[in-house]
Amino acid sequence: MAKKYDTPLLDELEKGPWPSFVTEIKKAGKKSEMANDELGQLEKSYRTKRGYWKHGGIVGVLGYGGGIIGRYSSLPDEFPGVAHFHTVRINQPSGWFYSTKALREIVDIWDKYGSGLTNVHGSTGDLVLLGTRTEALEPIFAEYSSRGWDLGGSGSAMRTPSCCIGPARCEWANIDTMEICYQMTQRFQDELHRPAFPYKFKIKVSGCAVDCVAAIARADCSIIGTWKGKIAVDQDAVKWYAKNRMDINKEIVDMCPTSCISYDGTKMTINDDECSRCMHCISKMTKALKPTGEKGVSILVGSKAPIVVGSLLSWVIVPFMKVQPPYDDLYGFIGKIIEWWDENAKPRERLGEVIEMKGMRSFLEHIGVPAQPQQVKEPRKDPFFFWKEEDLKR
Amino acid sequence: MAWLTEEEAKKTRKTDIGPPHYEQFLPPVIKKNYGNWKYHERLDAGTMVHVSNTGDKVFTVRVASPRILSTETIREMLDIADKHCDGYIRFTSRNNVEFMTPDEKKVEPLKKDLKAKGFVIGGIGPRLSNIVHTQGWVHCHGACTDASGLVKAMMDELFPYFVEKELPAKTRLALACCVNMCGAVHCSDLAVVAVHRKVPAIDHEKLKNMCEIPTTIASCPTRAISPDPAKKSVKINDEKCMYCGNCFTVCPPINIHNPEEDGVAIVVGGKIGSLRTGPKFSKLAIPFFYNEPPRWPKVVAAVKNIIDVYAKNARKHERIGEWIERIGWERFFKLTGIEFTYQHLDDFTFMRDTMRTSAAFKW
Numbered sequence: 048m049a050k051k052y053d054t055p056l057l058d059e060l061e062k063g064p065w066p067s068f069v070t071e072i073k074k075a076g077k078k079s080e081m082a083n084d085e086l087g088q089l090e091k092s093y094r095t096k097r098g099y100w101k102h103g104g105i106v107g108v109l110g111y112g113g114g115i116i117g118r119y120s121s122l123p124d125e126f127p128g129v130a131h132f133h134t135v136r137i138n139q140p141s142g143w144f145y146s147t148k149a150l151r152e153i154v155d156i157w158d159k160y161g162s163g164l165t166n167v168h169g170s171t172g173d174l175v176l177l178g179t180r181t182e183a184l185e186p187i188f189a190e191y192s193s194r195g196w197d198l199g200g201s202g203s204a205m206r207t208p209s210c211c212i213g214p215a216r217c218e219w220a221n222i223d224t225m226e227i228c229y230q231m232t233q234r235f236q237d238e239l240h241r242p243a244f245p246y247k248f249k250i251k252v253s254g255c256a257v258d259c260v261a262a263i264a265r266a267d268c269s270i271i272g273t274w275k276g277k278i279a280v281d282q283d284a285v286k287w288y289a290k291n292r293m294d295i296n297k298e299i300v301d302m303c304p305t306s307c308i309s310y311d312g313t314k315m316t317i318n319d320d321e322c323s324r325c326m327h328c329i330s331k332m333t334k335a336l337k338p339t340g341e342k343g344v345s346i347l348v349g350s351k352a353p354i355v356v357g358s359l360l361s362w363v364i365v366p367f368m369k370v371q372p373p374y375d376d377l378y379g380f381i382g383k384i385i386e387w388w389d390e391n392a393k394p395r396e397r398l399g400e401v402i403e404m405k406g407m408r409s410f411l412e413h414i415g416v417p418a419q420p421q422q423v424k425e426p427r428k429d430p431f432f433f434w435k436e437e438d439l440k441r
Numbered sequence: 442m443a444w445l446t447e448e449e450a451k452k453t454r455k456t457d458i459g460p461p462h463y464e465q466f467l468p469p470v471i472k473k474n475y476g477n478w479k480y481h482e483r484l485d486a487g488t489m490v491h492v493s494n495t496g497d498k499v500f501t502v503r504v505a506s507p508r509i510l511s512t513e514t515i516r517e518m519l520d521i522a523d524k525h526c527d528g529y530i531r532f533t534s535r536n537n538v539e540f541m542t543p544d545e546k547k548v549e550p551l552k553k554d555l556k557a558k559g560f561v562i563g564g565i566g567p568r569l570s571n572i573v574h575t576q577g578w579v580h581c582h583g584a585c586t587d588a589s590g591l592v593k594a595m596m597d598e599l600f601p602y603f604v605e606k607e608l609p610a611k612t613r614l615a616l617a618c619c620v621n622m623c624g625a626v627h628c629s630d631l632a633v634v635a636v637h638r639k640v641p642a643i644d645h646e647k648l649k650n651m652c653e654i655p656t657t658i659a660s661c662p663t664r665a666i667s668p669d670p671a672k673k674s675v676k677i678n679d680e681k682c683m684y685c686g687n688c689f690t691v692c693p694p695i696n697i698h699n700p701e702e703d704g705v706a707i708v709v710g711g712k713i714g715s716l717r718t719g720p721k722f723s724k725l726a727i728p729f730f731y732n733e734p735p736r737w738p739k740v741v742a743a744v745k746n747i748i749d750v751y752a753k754n755a756r757k758h759e760r761i762g763e764w765i766e767r768i769g770w771e772r773f774f775k776l777t778g779i780e781f782t783y784q785h786l787d788d789f790t791f792m793r794d795t796m797r798t799s800a801a802f803k804w
């Protein structure tokens with residue numbers, strides 16, 4: 048296809064060493080009129096400093112309420128190629144691994160029906176296909192689903208769960224993040240595809256406290272692998288680090304937040320009882336240290352970005368839970384959390400906000416979790432607190 | 442491939458099948474050593490090796506992507522993965538692409554082919570990774586800046602920190618094109634977030650037909666919105682509105698966009714991992730820059746300055762937030778030369794927690 052628009056401003060963004068999204072849109076524009084008009088409209092945004100997309104609109108595939116995000120240009124006459132420019136969210140495989148054969152099939156289908164533009168991947172984790180027309184949605188869904196691909200979540204629904212690479216290629220993983228994420232996504236298909244919640248609900252699974260999928264900041268339910276035993280020390284490997292220019296005292300001993308490591312120049316000792324499992328030493332001396340003993344998950348809930356009343360980080364509710372395939376206990380527990388939230392939330396209220404409103408006790412009692420010191424940084428400061436009849440009787 | 446007709450589509454479609462099981466997409470060496478990794482080492486800015494308890498190894502080469510990828514570019518990546526990586530490829534949570542092989546001899550030829558195709562290798566270790574970002578003007582109705590363009594301009598400038606130069610610790614950048622923040626901006630080492638600065642304008646005629654008035658009123662976290670019975674609409678109290686745009690999301694005729702007065706803020710010091718210190722929110726460093734497409738030079742210079750000052754002053758392994766907590770915010774503002782303004786004082790919800798209540802501080 049011939050070049051359709053002059054784009055002097057966007058052309059500036061093809062300069063410099065970092066790969067350019069403008070080059071990508073132009074590449075897609077060689078085959079797709081939609082991509083060309085996307086470029087034209089974007090150049091106009093760069094000229095006028097404003098976007099030209101209308102508020103969503105309800106589009107989807109038969110039987111699903113989510114997975115497609117409606118997008119229409121507010122300038123359809125000027126840029127007819129993007130009059131409809133809907134997003135299709137494809138549920139990504141755990142850990143974002145693909146065979147080239149499968150991914151080739153995905154892009155072939157997308158070239159047939161869409162703009163040829165993608166986000167690999169979107170922030171929630173889905174493989175995002177960027178820009179198609181309403182009438183293409185059913186055929187797109189039929190082609191993908193008949194080849195084993197389903198849509199992800201969108202709207203007031205469970206969003207596509209995501210996880211870190213875990214046991215696939217990380218020695219720190221305490222749990223099988225990939226399988227937990229896969230099984231959970233299967234379990235909650237209905238909640239993903241048919242938005243019936245007050246707002247979005249995100250679940251993310253990380254194998255350890257390094258938290259490579261940002262579960263603690265972004266997930267209403269953050270599942271993080273941890274352990275209960277000792278940190279095994281390979282003293283030969285410690286010597287190797289000392290020889291290979293690591294200042295063990297400065298980089299490890301002094302930086303341990305619980306001051307539970309000592310090192311006498313040859314031997315490293317860890318007072319495991321005082322370790323808070325922060326992962327610093329393990330992640331820096333990966334050859335020498337490794338967690339042993341009982342493995343499980345910590346469950347934290349409530350994190351979100353600032354809309355509506357400010358950002359929240361996830362709060363610890365279950366310090367340690369043993370989990371085993373087929374993970375029924377874990378999913379049953381998450382089900383209870385969602386049930387309480389769904390019953391108590393107003394529209395557009397995330398779990399964390401509802402807990403703030405209704406109180407942590409009410410939430411914990413409903414899901415059957417006792418109060419424990421691991422849940423707090425420090426106890427409350429004020430002496431005004433609720434008593435229930437049953438507390439008085441004890 | 443021809444388009445399916447509606448009838449054909451009905452016949453082939455399946456629902457609620459979920460994602461394919463990941464196992465079929467794992468490179469053989471990964472499948473064989475699943476859960477059995479012993480340790481890993483970084484070999485250079487873009488290469489690492491994971492060693493299994495069995496002695497098997499897998500080498501990973503990481504390349505940058507601009508997040509928006511054309512199907513053409515994806516095919517180029519797939520060809521390379523077919524040639525060197527047994528037909529497997531992986532993406533990371535920060536939009537990087539990983540090429541893996543168990544064979545050390547294949548690493549250099551793989552890198553050579555990647556470079557020949559113009560792919561940029563890096564992002565591993567105490568460096569910058571790719572910037573997580575949102576859709577911006579490319580695709581979002583709520584955007585008050587572009588995301589991809591500003592990220593491109595920033596990464597061009599910070600490029601050495603991706604491909605080579607080390608920082609004190611890994612440094613995570615993010616960008617959100619509105620305060621909805623679809624991308625962990627609120628817990629990043631350094632992030633750019635687009636902000637509005639003007640009370641929204643109401644189209645009363647449209648509002649009457651399109652919006653539910655109680656829902657619209659309830660959407661405002663500062664209770665700035667009240668009924669306007671005469672107009673069968675709502676009004677906004679200018680003094681209470683702090684331009685969050687939630688009302689606009691609920692009711693589109695309340696237009697918060699103002700191309701002349703919208704722009705971006707820079708926040709710093711957030712983190713997600715629990716290593717050493719707990720996860721932290723990002724805090725305001727610079728409240729405002731005008732949008733200056735196509736390359737936002739002032740924003741880019743400000744980001745570069747903060748990263749350079751951090752690189753020069755922080756201790757090894759110290760994240761930006763940990764460094765600032767050690768030296769104190771007053772020192773951060775002095776070292777970076779950033780002006781402290783009324784906007785830095787929290788007058789929204791958390792003032793209690795953010796004001797200082799000790800008589801000890803630095804000059």
Ligand code: SF4
Nearest residue numbers: 303322323325326328
């Ligand atoms: S994991 Fe953290 S707390 Fe535990 S010994 Fe290592 S550095 Fe110290």
Ligand code: SF4
Nearest residue numbers: 661682683685686688
């Ligand atoms: S922009 Fe936010 S603060 Fe202002 S009126 Fe709308 S909802 Fe309220």
